[in-house]
Amino acid sequence: MAEFDYEEMINKVVDADEQGLMNAVKNALNLGANPSDIIMKGIGAGLKIVGDRYERGEFWLTNLVSSADIVQKALKEIIEPEIVRRKEVRKSLGKIVIGTVEGDVHDIGKSIVIAMLVAEGFEIFDIGTDVPTKAFIDKIKEVNADAVGASAMLTTTALKQKELADALKKEGLIRKVQYIVGGVAASKEWAEEIGASYAVDSVETPKVLKKILGIS
Numbered sequence: 078m079a080e081f082d083y084e085e086m087i088n089k090v091v092d093a094d095e096q097g098l099m100n101a102v103k104n105a106l107n108l109g110a111n112p113s114d115i116i117m118k119g120i121g122a123g124l125k126i127v128g129d130r131y132e133r134g135e136f137w138l139t140n141l142v143s144s145a146d147i148v149q150k151a152l153k154e155i156i157e158p159e160i161v162r163r164k165e166v167r168k169s170l171g172k173i174v175i176g177t178v179e180g181d182v183h184d185i186g187k188s189i190v191i192a193m194l195v196a197e198g199f200e201i202f203d204i205g206t207d208v209p210t211k212a213f214i215d216k217i218k219e220v221n222a223d224a225v226g227a228s229a230m231l232t233t234t235a236l237k238q239k240e241l242a243d244a245l246k247k248e249g250l251i252r253k254v255q256y257i258v259g260g261v262a263a264s265k266e267w268a269e270e271i272g273a274s275y276a277v278d279s280v281e282t283p284k285v286l287k288k289i290l291g292i293s
């Protein structure tokens with residue numbers, strides 16, 4: 078199949094046109110585009126433009142929030158169900174608890190990472206944003222998770238990623254549960270310092286998780 082043209086979908090995200098985005102996503106699926114490309118090349122690329130314009134002062138907060146809202150809707154209502162439908166017979170690659178750390182409400186990147194992990198066949202337990210360290214630990218124990226992912230977007234909240242690393246050690250979970258961090262406040266160096274793995278984006282995250290979980 079020829080490479081799908083994502084320009085229209087990108088524009089719908091930038092314009093925060095909800096119905097337009099829903100139609101563009103359905104159309105792309107009907108034409109054979111795969112969900113992970115839709116996430117990365119369509120809505121991910123659109124969100125990047127919105128984020129950049131907001132940072133340059135060309136977009137208001139309302140633009141940002143509206144685009145994020147319609148993207149979350151398209152992910153939840155169309156893309157994730159489609160992913161689940163496609164992998165009906167696939168076995169789960171592992172249970173992953175994922176959340177944004179305490180004091181931090183950014184969740185757009187986390188949602189995209191989750192969508193990609195679902196697409197790859199992981200079982201996801203999304204514990205939301207502003208999540209205290211103890212709630213991560215409780216959920217890991219409750220579902221007997223294979224790995225935990227913590228997102229942090231603020232320099233201040235990255236410290237909570239370290240707090241979770243320390244808590245995993247204290248609880249004796251560190252060998253049993255793999256720990257991966259991400260978000261703009263994290264880096265490879267930071268992850269090494271706190272004893273976690275790191276992935277820069279939603280394309281790299283499933284690859285890193287497969288590697289650290291020993292899945293070929």
Ligand code: B12
Nearest residue numbers: 181182183184185186226227228231232259260276278279
């Ligand atoms: C959108 C946004 C917001 C939105 C969030 C809406 C939402 N529902 O998420 C709103 C307006 C609420 C917001 C609020 C604030 N924000 Co803000 N925000 C952003 C912005 C513009 C874009 C973030 C984004 O969504 N990017 C798009 C996604 C797709 O990319 P991503 O998040 O990086 O995610 C990718 C990777 O990081 C990775 N990833 C993400 N999570 C995870 C998790 C794991 C486990 C893994 C492996 C990978 C991974 O994969 C993702 C997909 O590829 C950034 C700017 C920037 N450069 O990032 C600032 C930014 C993060 N915000 C910032 C700030 C300062 C704030 C506020 C403090 C502003 C204020 N004064 O009130 C508040 C804090 C609120 C809080 N307590 O959390 C600063 C942080 C600076 C710092 N060093 O601390 C930034 C960097 C802007 C800046 N340059 O100053 N923000």
